[in-house]
Amino acid sequence: MNKKELYSMKLLEATDELVKLAKEDVPVRNKETCKEQLIYQRGLYLRAEIENRILKVAFYLAEYLSMDCRKPLYTLYVDKKNGSFIGYDYQIKKWTERMLDKTIFSKWLYQENSYMQEADTALIQKYLESEYDDAFYALYVYQCDQRHRRLGMKYEKILANWDQRMDRLPEIPKDWLRWQKKVGITQNFIFYHYSRKKDQTGHCSWCESEVPIRHPHHNAVGRCPKCRHQIQYKAVGRAKNIETKKETAYLLQTCGKNVFVLREFQLQMLIVSSSYKKPVYSFFERRRILYDEKLNTEEYYFGRHHWKKENRWIQGKLQVPLYPGYGGYMTYEEYDMGNIYGKSLHGIKNRTFRKTGFQEYAKAKKYLDPVSFFEMVRERPYLERLIKAGLYHLTEDIMDNKAQIYCEDSGDLGKALGIDRFRLKRLRTNNGGEIFLQWLLLEKAQNKLIRDDVILWMCREKLKPADLMFIMDRMNPLQIRNYLEKQASESGESVKNLIKTWKDYLDMAIRVGVNVQDSVIYRARKLIQRHNEMIKEIEAKNLILRAGELEKKYPGLNRICRELKKYAYVGKEYQIVVPEKVDDILYEAKLMHHCVNNTETYYERMSQQESYILFLRKTEKPTEAYYTLEVEPDGTIRQTRTFYNKQNEDIELAKDFLIKWQKQLKKKLVKEDYELAVKSQGLRKKEIDELRNKGVRVNGVGYCNKLLAEILEEDLMESGNRELEEQAA
Template sequence: MNALGVNKCDFWESETHRQIVSAGVVEVYEYGEYKRRKMCWHETDLYCVPSDGSMVYARNLSNVFRHSRTSYPIAVKSGCVEDIGRYLKKEKERPLIEMCMKAGLTMLGRYFLNDWGYKNTEKNINAHELGKMLCIDKGRLKRLKDINGDGKILRWLQEEKRNNTVYQDEDIMTLCEADIYPEDTKRKNPFQYLSMHKVCNYLRKQQEYRRLLGRKENMCYLWSDWCDYVDMMQKMKMDCTVELLLKPKDLTVAHNELVARISLKDSVKEIREKEKKFKNAKKLLESGELKKYEYSDGRYCIVSPGSIKDIFEEGIVLKHCIHTCDIYFQRMDIRETYLLFLRRTDKPDVPWYTLEIEPGGNIRQKKSVLNEAYKDLDDAMPFLKKWQQWVKKNLSAKDKKLAEKSDKARKDGYKQLREEKKLIWHGRLQGTLLADALENDFMEVV
């Protein structure tokens, strides 16, 4: 903000490539070091141009292509940011792009610019009419135009034609929003037991229900949760034909309850498997070595597990994943992290929060019911900081070395998660980058 109270901002831009179109010919130029002599504009190849979105000088766009058959001006006006050189090349190779753009099917035209989309769409390029090329009739072509549908919608209209039936446009839009394709109806999922309309209607109702509860309502996540839920129902030999069971009022709660039931059923066998697989973790827990981290001060206390069974009981009661994910046992096996229990002093045997800590006292995660952290944790934060200081004062030389290794492993892990763009699939942070959530939850010893 300057002296006059006006907000000011500085910005800059750089131009590294130019493509000049004349008489249908594209000349590509790059600004950079030329033959190790000087910095200047010099001619280069189309494949040297970055593949991300590019800007064009729209003022003379129509004039440049006045005598050309290309649909590029239409594509630009529809929001397409495909590089002009690549667009012209693909348009020449794929006549459907030009035909769709000029027919008002701009979303479908842009879909066909994608190599995967074009390759995996059924089409008849030898036909002479757009509808026949897209393997649909005139009525369905009109519906496609009316909603400016993309390749996903086209695939459902093609499926509709194959089955000689009619799907509601609202249902098709729901299927596309959830990333459900025709081939998905043949797999083990809700389509085995419900009609398409009932599947779509339930997804829409659950989306609205989650929205009212303040949860993220991404349709793809909803569909994934529901498929997981049906799969678990089948494993538990539940009657999937009973719609009251198949379509629970709150899918999230029902999903997590089934996870807990399966965990209880399989816990004895899994505990034995974990004990065989993670012998170092078993030995560490049963030795009582983690008792050195136990601490109590007023309202709260830190309790250490004495066996893998204790960890299973904690995970099942709190309905989170510490007992089902090998990663926590793997980390204990190599002493990268330990699991401890945060409890209320007046209820030391009642699970409240699970802590994943590093040997030096850093807290990586603090999770309660359904793998969430709630407002009740705020009152315990001063206690946790006090506990960290107590741990810091009592660290042995061995613990300090382990803490250094753990610190490096955590940073490397965050880096890998960012590169892989891993997301959280459930709960309040659904759709958030896992690395961001873990970093926000991390509590370092000060």
């Protein structure tokens, strides 16, 4: 339809009858929704007219008609002869091909409360040849039919083009079905009946004949004595229906000038135990990929077309169901490793294919993913040279995205790879991959020969030159191999782990100021033992530095530790050990991972002689950490904590000992100790009151949002000195 001609047509204005009805159409407030709305009894009014064989339908809203606004908001033009429609929106002043359910009038589509004169309704029904009583809905149905017709024409054209492309594909080879049975499907079986006889026969699913077998076992793996294929034994009495795994096979064929096609098949075999001599084969072709002279792809898959409602070849990525029986689909872009039908490769008359090296690579590898191969060749054309030079391992590393090599544009492949002909020959002879090439590049750069057996050992252990650069300035690759082999045999550790340990050990040695250029150091006799010793040495050095910082910040800490000897006590099962210096407290706290290691509060209290840190040990193990105590000068125990700041049930077993220790301590205390104890008691009560007022809670192990003040009060073990204040006075 010509928009200029449509726009020049007579404008359909509302009649007096429509205006009168609109003014009588009083809106009612609707309070059921979240926002109050005015609802009209009708709300929408329509008028129709035919001009130049074009049906014009004007749309009016009651709220505008009631204010004597006779111009329509929207006019729909329908040309039945040409099967087209178009609308003009007077609000935005634009032409639109929107469906009526996508306009502001959509809410009247199914309510059937719009108004149109009977003559106009009859006019629309006659023009559209519609049987619907509601003219508005009849217009919408007509739009849907036209859209459906146009879409159908569009899809018919697309589908015809797809079918034309698929019809150009050649027929499958004559022996293709046999090849799938004998080569594509790799799972084979020998079925037999239970018998006590030593010599019996079974049926091989590959050679399809009776073969002699001896002492078969159900599900055992073996080889057929006739065809020599790997098989699995299946007892007929125990074997149920067998469904082999789905395997992938690829067929490549010429498809027109400078185009070849890759066809992907899924193969499977079903054997029913009752008729095991007649297996059922399933060969499903699910994807076809067309390649042009630049290896650009055009992919098709076999699936259900949403328009045709039938299974057919569809252009695009494979669509698979999200879940079995579920209507949703997802795009499946992965490609499986599969068997390649080799006979067809010789008949592909395509220059681009010949330059990929695929034919040579397929001979060397039984299974491969051809889609990924062609993608990689398109990105890295030098792969063809590597394949035709017999460097299959290096090609495989590149295909797996493991290798990032630089290949120059040179007629000499050795020079292109950064090496020379002599080293290229060694790379080919040893079937070297990326790691072998890296060692050859290092050898050429340093101009120092590295033996092939040493490089092969590095490849087996997956060691690149970059992994050993930390020691290469002091040891050559042969020495490194011999050293690592010896350390691995003595320690039982893997070479990879030993390298990490070795590097870590040398880094620590530098930190402590050891000469790492000395062979005695960098080639330690027992690497793991020396590594562990170095860790302890660094930890001790760190503790000494930390102790020095605390002594500087809180003077007199070490002196106070030396004066705590009277707090030591030995019982039958337990004993109290006093620290000789701050280093002992730091080491114990680090070992037990409790709060003494994370805060300086305890060292500040010790410096003010408010409380002391003591160790509770078992008498039979006096050097082994057990519990850490915070004790006031009179022996009152504020806290008892073991590993990871916990207090286990076993502390109850030691309480009798702790009470006995407190009693004997009274005889050793002097007036100064009691004065310090009074002060400590006051500070402790003040701290607990502050924590209670602040509502400080703990959510650690064993505590569930419990007040810290309550925890400290529960931990408290007073010494029982009732005359404490008297003694202090």
